Amino acid sequence: MSLLDHRANDDLASLEAGLDALESNERKTLPRWRRWLAATWPPLVAVALLVVVWQLVYNAGVLPAYRLPSPSDVLASLRDQWQAGTLQQATWNSVRRGGLGFLASLAIGTPLGLLVGRVRSVRRAIGPILSGLQSLPSVAWVPAAILWFGLSDATIYFVVLMGAVPSIANGMVSGLDQVPPLYLRVGRVLGARGLASARHVLLPAALPGYVGGLRQGWAFSWRSLMAAELIARSPDLGLGVGQLLDQSRQLQDFPGVLAGILTILVIGIAIELCLFAPIERRVLRRRGLVAATS
């Protein structure tokens, strides 16, 4: 390179550096704890308000106390269940069932979704059934499952699978459908064929839709599990949160009923918030699909 070329090269380098600096926005992000605080206090305030309203209604005596217990009654019921150990036991049983059922749904739903998403004949054949199944409340399977499997774990897992598999499979399908054809072309230009193309291009590109499907799949697993536990009760089955709730109903223990509902809600939210929301946020943020502050 001649001296002149070197100078031209330096000019170009500084020009590009300037353009790059002008066009990239350095985002200012708040510290992590500030973001966490900003996201946390509004729902906490809302819950606190709800409890206050509840207490006021209770104090006003609109309904008799056995029809509407006070917040502290429910809290006391939760404490009793905790001290008796039934709450922990039921929570563990239900979470274990929900988790196992979800993992099994994952193992079935993922390949099923790949098949439906990538093989045209399979898609024509079972695509509509799969979307249809998604709108069928899985509690409808409980009577059939009881007749097939009796009051056993198999009944519970069957209902969970029927709830979660369509969601996960459909998530995979929509993820695959959203893959821009240009990515696949680029992959081919770079020499990705067959499995390499699936591994390096197709599957990573389909990930956001798939993760959305997983999140929904978990919600459906949990709902189906509770439906199954509320209906299928037997001493042979370990005590789950649903069974605990139904037990309270039979004992006319209203604080216990509300405590049960609360437990189901809190577990569902906790797993969603601690597991699925961070995974989804991470996937989307890496791709620039959500603002870093949200």
Place this chain on the structure above:
Amino acid sequence: MTVLEDQGTVTTTAPAVTLRGVTKRFGQGPNILDDVSLDVAEGEFLCLLGASGCGKSTLLSLVAGLDRPTTGTVEVPGGRAALMFQEPALFPWLTASQNVELALRLRGVGKKERRERAQELLTLVRLKDAGGKRVHELSGGMRQRVAMARALAQDSHVLLMDEPFAALDAITRDVLHDELVHLRQSQKLTVLFVTHNVREAVRLGDRVVLLSSRPGRVVKEYEVKIGQPRRIESPEVAQLSMTVTDELRAEIRRHGGQS
């Protein structure tokens, strides 16, 4: 400046890309490309110019091996050609550097070497410090430079470019023109560059080939005998652009039925 009426060019080196009597149609449709014969010499910068419907992108797909001609032959003696699109089409789940590394990985390059080579290539396109950035953190011009580094990672001396700067703003495009000319010289690339921008073609190319539309045929060739570095504003570039534009317009008018 010479205007060659026929399709042949006198070259001393072996062509890097050869098309012979290439015709392409999809299914029973009309011909997209009709009897196109073209040689791109080793180290040449050839611009393909044409209005909509001239089959420019189809032609590049054929050279890239993404598609096959209906009749005729396409040869790239050096093996695969690298291809760049109008969109950078970087993978958003990877960092800039990982995007470049993927191209190397798919060629079977080992992990350590991959990392070093990717860093070299990013340095070459002046993005030494941007390797860890995600695609959405890069500006349009930076993305297209990463795409350039990725194309270079294919280690092919033939680079096909499908309107790679069409979506960029004018200032960035101008800078990337300089960058491309510089890279082409330092990396000894053969470039087949498709555009519908006459000035861009004249600014960049050693030769400009004008294609007709529907079907795409080679209409005319212009040898650009203006030394590099050129500027898009220079009177020489403007003058040849005028000649080419007139011819292009004449070609477009034929489709209006009032010629």
